[in-house]
Amino acid sequence: MALIVQKYGGTSVGSTERIKSVARRVARHHRDGHQLIVVPSAMSGETNRLLALAKEISPNPNPRELDVVAATGEQVTIGLLSIALHELGLKAKSYTGGQVRVLTDSAFTKARILKIDEERIRKDLAAGMVVIVAGFQGVDAEGNITTLGRGGSDTSGVALAAALSADECQIYTDVDGVYTTDPRIVPEARRLDRITFEEMLEMASLGSKVLQIRSVEFAGKYKVKLRVLSSFEDPESTSTGTLITYEEDDTMEQAIISGIAFNRDEAKISLMGVEDRPGVAYAILGPIAAANIDVDMIVQNIGASGHTDFSFTVNRGEYQNALDVLAKEKGKGFSAREIIGDNKIGKVSLVGIGMRSHVGIAAKMFRTLADEQINIQMISTSEIKTSVVIDEKYLELAVRVLHRAFELERAPQPA
Ligand code: ADP
Ligand code: ASP
Ligand code: MG
Numbered sequence: 166m167a168l169i170v171q172k173y174g175g176t177s178v179g180s181t182e183r184i185k186s187v188a189r190r191v192a193r194h195h196r197d198g199h200q201l202i203v204v205p206s207a208m209s210g211e212t213n214r215l216l217a218l219a220k221e222i223s224p225n226p227n228p229r230e231l232d233v234v235a236a237t238g239e240q241v242t243i244g245l246l247s248i249a250l251h252e253l254g255l256k257a258k259s260y261t262g263g264q265v266r267v268l269t270d271s272a273f274t275k276a277r278i279l280k281i282d283e284e285r286i287r288k289d290l291a292a293g294m295v296v297i298v299a300g301f302q303g304v305d306a307e308g309n310i311t312t313l314g315r316g317g318s319d320t321s322g323v324a325l326a327a328a329l330s331a332d333e334c335q336i337y338t339d340v341d342g343v344y345t346t347d348p349r350i351v352p353e354a355r356r357l358d359r360i361t362f363e364e365m366l367e368m369a370s371l372g373s374k375v376l377q378i379r380s381v382e383f384a385g386k387y388k389v390k391l392r393v394l395s396s397f398e399d400p401e402s403t404s405t406g407t408l409i410t411y412e413e414d415d416t417m418e419q420a421i422i423s424g425i426a427f428n429r430d431e432a433k434i435s436l437m438g439v440e441d442r443p444g445v446a447y448a449i450l451g452p453i454a455a456a457n458i459d460v461d462m463i464v465q466n467i468g469a470s471g472h473t474d475f476s477f478t479v480n481r482g483e484y485q486n487a488l489d490v491l492a493k494e495k496g497k498g499f500s501a502r503e504i505i506g507d508n509k510i511g512k513v514s515l516v517g518i519g520m521r522s523h524v525g526i527a528a529k530m531f532r533t534l535a536d537e538q539i540n541i542q543m544i545s546t547s548e549i550k551t552s553v554v555i556d557e558k559y560l561e562l563a564v565r566v567l568h569r570a571f572e573l574e575r576a577p578q579p580a
């Protein structure tokens with residue numbers, strides 16, 4: 166008998182029919198003798214709808230109230246799923262984040278989980294019940310409802326698995342695992358049986374939204390056994406999806422590149438003709454950090470005649486905010502001939518632990534893009550990834566040609 170946490174995404178609970186199908190899958194695992202905690206998201210499109218309602222009333226809604234609204238999506242699906250399980254003759258009980266006490270900090274709309282009370286859940290499990298916990302939400306120390314950021318139900322699932330030392334956390338979604346890239350963009354993309362934790366962390370942070378990055382971080386910290394699977398397969402199916410592994414072993418695929426991630430959600434800001442002197446980077450990025458804006462890539466050119474150009478990227482949602490901050494600071498901490506921005510950029514990244522020991526990957530990437538006349542605006546590398554910023558127009562083309570050039574559709578041969 167195992168303790169399993171199953172998280173179901175929005176499409177997987179997108180209709181009452183889909184919810185009944187989830188219930189059948191849960192019932193099958195229960196029948197096999199497992200204890201189950203189930204974490205549903207809101208029905209697909211529902212969180213967007215709720216946030217849009219608030220925006221109809223105010224362009225800038227209070228974040229605390231926004232969370233009160235957004236958290237209702239998951240309250241609907243936990244109740245419906247519990248009812249569906251009752252119909253199948255199972256004992257089940259649903260809880261909101263606040264009822265369990267998924268304690269978070271007070272960073273509304275992007276709260277972090279601090280602690281989960283397990284007592285109530287353990288008691289129910291011991292009584293043979295399926296426990297259903299709302300994803301995406303928690304409660305702060307003052308009892309305010311909080312949400313965990315978009316895609317946050319993944320993190321709810323992993324955090325519950327960590328808190329209860331579950332044997333496995335299964336993320337059920339609308340694809341049957343983690344692919345070499347988003348199969349919606351590249352139909353020949355290949356499902357990976359396994360991916361290392363480090364690679365998954367890079368893929369998630371570089372834009373593959375199949376798992377929320379925080380859920381991967383959480384899984385790594387507590388060594389949660391994490392698996393991505395399809396909820397659209399037959400409930401009796403025994404397919405094993407993609408396992409996120411913590412050790413590289415010899416039986417693993419020996420691919421140099423495991424996958425391609427991409428992100429449209431970026432914007433670039435360039436300061437032309439800033440003074441080339443100590444402290445300038447701080448004078449520019451200090452106020453940006455103080456405004457709570459995350460900076461991703463940074464490029465500073467070699468100076469000429471005492472001046473240089475300085476560029477960085479931010480989340481597209483923060484673009485205007487960042488420009489406003491710089492306009493206010495210009496002439497105070499730094500001077501610049503011109504500040505220009507571009508919010509129509511995208512980032513494409515190759516990810517793979519094999520890059521550590523193989524040279525020439527970046528060169529091949531640049532040649533492939535050059536052959537398509539795609540101009541590279543920025544480059545950033547780490548041990549296991551190479552990222553480039555390009556015009557958003559060419560993003561999907563770049564992903565497709567790189568996937569082909571590195572032959573990611575083909576399974577690598579064991580070494
Ligand atoms: P859910 O609602 O179940 O949380 P998401 O839409 O958040 O589902 O995540 C699943 C989607 O992630 C897939 O439909 C797919 O389009 C996308 N995706 C992006 N990159 C990948 C990848 N490398 N492998 C699999 N899916 C990916
Ligand atoms: N319902 C939330 C969202 O749409 C959380 C999730 O689906 O994981 O972002
Ligand atoms: Mg998701």
